[in-house]
Structures are given as structure tokens and as C-alpha cells.
Amino acid sequence: MISLDRLMSNCPYVADLFNRLKDAVYLCDENGAMLWINNVAEKLDGYSREEIYGKRIEEVYGLTGDASPMLKALNRKEMVDEQIFRYVANGREIIQICNAGPLWSEGKVIGAYTIQSDVTNLKEILDRYITLQQHVFEDHDQTLKVEGFEKLVGDDPQFLQC
Secondary structure, eight states, X not given: OOOHHHHHHHOHHHHHHHHTSSSEEEEXXXXXXXXXXXXXXXXXXXXXXXXXXXXXXXXXXXXOGGGSHHHHHHHHTSOEEEEEEEEEETXXXXXXXXXXXXXXXXXXXXXXXXXXXEOHHHHHHHHHHHHHXXXXXXXXXXXXXXXXXXXXXXXXXXXXXX
């Protein structure tokens, strides 16, 4: 049975391939211990490969069970597709869309992987857009009150009825 450690150290082209992706890639062993992350994941989370190596997902990211798509794939031995999840790394909340799956060798699960797309900035942009829209509508409501019908003057019964 091939180990993930041996795969990553003996096949540098695999690491090179993962490092060329625009998404974050994470690998763990069959016990949920972190084995490897690509350059995107290092930059996103602020951890180096060396810092996370051998530490359990719970220890590094505070995620347990189904809260971690990688652990979910590992424990259930099935693919996890398009799961949105949040975690905190180095004091920063990160929101990602994730695909995860178990890694098999000779009929046994030897670990799991995730490929994650960061949508944190998208959420921040949407939050700013919503706030801006709220301000626009609040300002618009104020304008209608100040520049609307309240400025009209008259005492004709038909005018007052309108």
C-alpha cells in the first residue's frame, strides 16, 4: 500500500501539479492528520506545510466531524461535492466552496483530500453591496420625505384629499 507521505516525497511532479492550481488543496491521512497543503492553501490560511504537518484537522482548523468536508469524506468514505463551509485560520474567517473525497489504495482508505475555492472576498463584496443598497434606499426615503409631498401647500378640499 502506498502512503501519502511517500507519494508526495517521491513524486515531486504531484506537488508541482497541485501547486499550479488556483484552488487550495489539502491532504490528510486516514486519521485526519494533515499531510500536505499547496501554495494557495498556505497563502490563504497563513500556515506553512511544515507548521500543519502531522497535526489533526481539529487542532489546526477547529473543525470536527461533518463541519470539515475532508473529515466528512474520510469518515463516510464518499465524495462531498460543492459544500460551503467556514473556518478560522490565524484569526481570519474564511469561507470556501469545497469538493472532498477519500483516497484509496488497495481497497483501503489511506486519507482524504479537499479542493477548495475561496469565496471570502465574494461574501465581503456582497455584504458591502447590501450595505450600500440599504444606505441608498434610506437616503431615497429621506429625500422623498423632504422633497416629496410634505412641501406642497394648499387647503383646497380636492387637493387635501389627494
